[in-house]
Amino acid sequence: MIKKIRNTALALIALGLSASTFAKPANDGWTYLFDKDMSQWRTYLGIPRPETPVTGIPKDEKGNYTHAVGFDKDERGVFTTAMVNGEPVLHVTGEIYGSVHTKQDFENYHLVVQFKWGSQKWPPRLTEALDTGILYHVNGDHGVDYWKAWALSQEFQIMEHNTGDWWQIAGSQIDIRCAKTGNQEVPVYNPKAPLISYGPGGAGITCMRGKDAEKPKGEWNTLELITFGDKSLHIVNGQVVMALSNSRYTKDGKVIPLTKGKILLQSEAGEAFFKGVKIKPIKGIPAQYQQYFN
Numbered sequence: 476m477i478k479k480i481r482n483t484a485l486a487l488i489a490l491g492l493s494a495s496t497f498a499k500p501a502n503d504g505w506t507y508l509f510d511k512d513m514s515q516w517r518t519y520l521g522i523p524r525p526e527t528p529v530t531g532i533p534k535d536e537k538g539n540y541t542h543a544v545g546f547d548k549d550e551r552g553v554f555t556t557a558m559v560n561g562e563p564v565l566h567v568t569g570e571i572y573g574s575v576h577t578k579q580d581f582e583n584y585h586l587v588v589q590f591k592w593g594s595q596k597w598p599p600r601l602t603e604a605l606d607t608g609i610l611y612h613v614n615g616d617h618g619v620d621y622w623k624a625w626a627l628s629q630e631f632q633i634m635e636h637n638t639g640d641w642w643q644i645a646g647s648q649i650d651i652r653c654a655k656t657g658n659q660e661v662p663v664y665n666p667k668a669p670l671i672s673y674g675p676g677g678a679g680i681t682c683m684r685g686k687d688a689e690k691p692k693g694e695w696n697t698l699e700l701i702t703f704g705d706k707s708l709h710i711v712n713g714q715v716v717m718a719l720s721n722s723r724y725t726k727d728g729k730v731i732p733l734t735k736g737k738i739l740l741q742s743e744a745g746e747a748f749f750k751g752v753k754i755k756p757i758k759g760i761p762a763q764y765q766q767y768f769n
Contacts, residue, residue, distance in 0.1 A: 505587075505753040508577065508738075509563040513556050519617045520544035520553060520573035520742070521624035524598055527551065527571060543623045544571065553742050565749040567607065567742050570597050572622035574739045576613060582735030585761075586611075586700040586754045590633060592692050593746025604635035605745035610644060611700060611707070612722060613737040620645040624743075628736065629722055631700055631709050632684075633747070638696065639684030639709040639716035641673070647733060648674030650721040653682040664717040666767060675725065684709065684716035695750075703760050705734050706768055718767035 508515050521543045523529045530550065532540045554575050555566045565575065592605050600606060610628035617626045621644075629647050632640035641651060654668035655661075662671070662678070664685035671678045688711035690696050699710035702722075709717040722733045740749055760768065 504755045506755060508752045508754060509556075509565065509750065511556065511558055511563050513554075513563070513565070513575065515578055516575045517547055517578055518549050518554055518573065518575050519546050519624070520549060520571045521618060521622040523551075523571045529571075543618050544573070546617075559750075562750055565740070566593075567740070567747045567749070568593075568595060568597075569607070569742050569745045569747070571742060572624035572744065573742045574610070574617075574625060576610075576617075576739035577737045580736050581738060581754065582612075583703050583757055584701075584754050585757050586702075586738065587751065588698045588700075588740075588749060589695050589751040590698065590747055590749050591695045592635065593748060595746035597744040600744035603744075604637070605747070606635075606741075606743045607633045607745055607747045608642070608741045608743065609633065609698065609700060610739035610741065611702060612647075612733045612735060613739050614733065615645075625739065625741070626737075627724060627733070628739065629707070629719070629733065631698065632681075633698070633741075635692070636687050636689060637683060638687075638689045638698070639711045641682050641709070641717060641719060643674045643680040646675050646724050648672065648677060648721075648723050648725065648730075649719050651682045651717065651719050653678070659683075666718065670720075672721075682717070684711070686714060686716055688712045688714040688716055697751075701757070701760065701764065702734075703757055705732055706760060708760070708764055708767065715764065715767060718764075720768060 522540050525538045553568050553571050609631040613626050613628040615627045627645040630642035630644050650670050652668040653662040653671050661683050663683045701708040705722045706720045724733050
């Protein structure tokens with residue numbers, strides 16, 4: 476269960492810093508996925524750090540927890556919600572790797588998410604950039620990748636000055652026009668670059684966004700994910716930073732399309748806030764974005 480806290484508490488924190496079944500949409504076609512009770516979402520938390528006090532999970536002889544926290548258990552308040560200025564805001568502390576994720580599966584949609592950074596960091600990322608993310612086309616068991624936290628999916632990375640990157644999660648594969656530039660060690664999205672296959676057996680596990688379109692820390696950013704069939708677009712504050720195609724995974728030697736599933740917001744050792752999460756079904760990639768797939 477996702478905890479609720481009072482408006483004043485979250486305000487103080489902030490100052491310190493086609494679906495299988497779409498719910499009933501608003502008049503403008505958008506369905507808002509947040510409410511004060513986060514009734515359309517569940518939580519899943521992975522394996523805590525040894526120093527994090529969590530009840531009900533045994534430790535091994537070295538003092539490490541032996542398994543994940545699991546579903547709908549969050550005694551540490553990693554995820555809390557409150558109504559702020561009349562709308563629900565989700566606060567993610569980042570203390571334990573995990574997620575809030577939709578109860579429903581979605582496909583062929585336009586998703587909008589607003590986020591801003593907090594300031595808290597946790598091991599093992601105390602000296603790293605703040606980090607979270609949107610996972611989409613989430614399928615299968617949770618806890619099969621990275622700190623036993625997430626499921627097979629594609630990642631729309633949210634990281635300080637790297638928002639919009641793609642990351643491979645649990646064996647996902649995808650094609651991106653990506654190439655190394657200058658002294659850059661990690662390939663960068665370039666709409667004029669050759670189309671490269673990413674994921675297991677491909678070029679690697681990540682491609683960086685084509686531009687840094689993130690706003691200064693403390694300001695709200697608007698992220699858009701447009702996905703139809705096997706294609707998707709990562710859009711940051713109105714700017715397309717990556718186009719992706721041929722979303723898939725391989726199981727038992729068979730290539731399987733990865734084009735629908737749950738939507739997941741990460742807890743990844745960094746504090747973040749989310750609001751204004753909304754979705755609507757689409758019948759194709761909008762005309763103004765077709766050029767990215769030519």
